[in-house]
Amino acid sequence: MTSNTNTLERDRGILIVLSGPSGVGKGTVCSALRKISPELVYSVSTTTRKPREGEVEGVNYFFKSKDQFEQLIASDEMLEYAEYVGNYYGTPRRFVEETLASGKDVILEIEVQGALKVKEKFPEATFIFLIPPSLAELENRIVTRGTETNDIIRSRMSVAVDEIRLMRHYDYGIVNDEVHKACSKIQAILMAEHCKCDRILPRLEQWIGE
Amino acid sequence: MTSNTNTLERDRGILIVLSGPSGVGKGTVCSALRKISPELVYSVSTTTRKPREGEVEGVNYFFKSKDQFEQLIASDEMLEYAEYVGNYYGTPRRFVEETLASGKDVILEIEVQGALKVKEKFPEATFIFLIPPSLAELENRIVTRGTETNDIIRSRMSVAVDEIRLMRHYDYGIVNDEVHKACSKIQAILMAEHCKCDRILPRLEQWIGE
Numbered sequence: 001m002t003s004n005t006n007t008l009e010r011d012r013g014i015l016i017v018l019s020g021p022s023g024v025g026k027g028t029v030c031s032a033l034r035k036i037s038p039e040l041v042y043s044v045s046t047t048t049r050k051p052r053e054g055e056v057e058g059v060n061y062f063f064k065s066k067d068q069f070e071q072l073i074a075s076d077e078m079l080e081y082a083e084y085v086g087n088y089y090g091t092p093r094r095f096v097e098e099t100l101a102s103g104k105d106v107i108l109e110i111e112v113q114g115a116l117k118v119k120e121k122f123p124e125a126t127f128i129f130l131i132p133p134s135l136a137e138l139e140n141r142i143v144t145r146g147t148e149t150n151d152i153i154r155s156r157m158s159v160a161v162d163e164i165r166l167m168r169h170y171d172y173g174i175v176n177d178e179v180h181k182a183c184s185k186i187q188a189i190l191m192a193e194h195c196k197c198d199r200i201l202p203r204l205e206q207w208i209g210e
Numbered sequence: 211m212t213s214n215t216n217t218l219e220r221d222r223g224i225l226i227v228l229s230g231p232s233g234v235g236k237g238t239v240c241s242a243l244r245k246i247s248p249e250l251v252y253s254v255s256t257t258t259r260k261p262r263e264g265e266v267e268g269v270n271y272f273f274k275s276k277d278q279f280e281q282l283i284a285s286d287e288m289l290e291y292a293e294y295v296g297n298y299y300g301t302p303r304r305f306v307e308e309t310l311a312s313g314k315d316v317i318l319e320i321e322v323q324g325a326l327k328v329k330e331k332f333p334e335a336t337f338i339f340l341i342p343p344s345l346a347e348l349e350n351r352i353v354t355r356g357t358e359t360n361d362i363i364r365s366r367m368s369v370a371v372d373e374i375r376l377m378r379h380y381d382y383g384i385v386n387d388e389v390h391k392a393c394s395k396i397q398a399i400l401m402a403e404h405c406k407c408d409r410i411l412p413r414l415e416q417w418i419g420e
Contacts, residue, residue: 006343006344006385006387008341008383008385128405129407131410134420135418164418165414167410171406172402172405172406173218173405173406173407173410175216175218175219177216185402185405187398188397188399188401188405189398189402191394191398191399191402192382192395192398192403195382195383195395196381197381197383200341200377201377201378204374204375204377207344208345208374208375210345
């Protein structure tokens with residue numbers, strides 16, 4: 001969008017929050033999207049865990065101490081965060097804001113509860129829910145993934161159904177039956193969102209005057 | 211959409227109302243769209259003017275007598291209508307409703323005032339406004355079209371600016387700088403609209419039960 005010289009199309013970026021139940025294929029869709037939409041910026045998380053070999057500050061993560069992270073929480077700089085195996089992980093507001101201000105779209109791949117926390121802090125984002133082709137297919141994917149017992153599978157399916165019902169808090173729902181189709185739909189949603197009159201109207205009078 | 215077997219994607223059609231100021235290129239965009247999206251159904255108007263040679267009932271127009279047309283108006287069967295050179299022209303609600311119910315999307319190309327009348331009767335349609343690349347470019351197109359005097363051109367440009375300000379009543383705005391780009395955006399808007407959670411949620415519990 002930055003290279004566009006028409007006032008009406010010179011738009012801020014959009015934050016796309018891509019979520020869905022565990023096993024639906026969020027990661028696969030994101031990787032495929034990365035290849036076909038290289039202009040999309042992926043949200044970089046902040047963490048208190050130590051960098052692993054080869055990990056680069058600002059590319060893989062923003063690495064912070066526990067004190068620093070807790071200060072970011074206190075000053076409302078985290079769009080969401082969670083603790084996992086003794087470390088904090090979260091989405092820093094500033095990276096998202098600065099990237100959007102530069103006219104680039106940002107995509108954040110996140111589980112369902114995290115997405116709902118982002119919605120509280122950043123309601124102007126576009127929330128997309130990935131839906132499995134069917135519950136039977138989701139169960140297949142969970143079974144194929146690992147060595148879970150029947151009890152664990154049953155419990156994970158019950159969580160998935162609860163999460164799917166949370167789709168009512170999202171803007172769009174996409175059935176992930178084929179990765180390339182899901183990617184096309186995400187691209188279409190981004191294109192459509194940039195055409196929304198709400199986004200164009202603030203620049204209309206300036207454009208008429210030009 | 212009709213051929214889709216997934217409950218969540220088996221959706222009603224969407225009415226796209228494509229409008230914009232005179233000279234913006236609504237007809238050109240519609241013709242191009244017709245070629246690349248043959249599954250889109252074009253809204254057929256009703257008229258009281260006599261059929262011309264080769265015109266087919268239900269394809270070019272629905273031909274009605276003046277009495278019949280006025281009865282359609284009285285029974286709220288016209289989404290909008292206008293009188294032009296002694297004849298009525300309008301958009302019949304039934305054709306649109308039946309096509310949408312069959313799962314097909316309908317496109318209605320119409321001038322700005324007519325679109326706003328459709329919005330009163332059919333607010334659930336998706337309203338797209340075509341914007342000229344610039345006002346200078348719109349003036350160029352109007353000048354090139356005919357032999358209008360300067361006064362007429364000035365008056366038409368003033369009407370166009372007023373109409374462009376009516377874009378606030380629309381859902382989407384598309385700059386028509388290149389026809390193929392405008393068509394891609396309309397296709398993206400249709401795809402995105404079909405993914406809206408509002409459209410999917412009414413079928414969610416049935417899908418979970420399947």
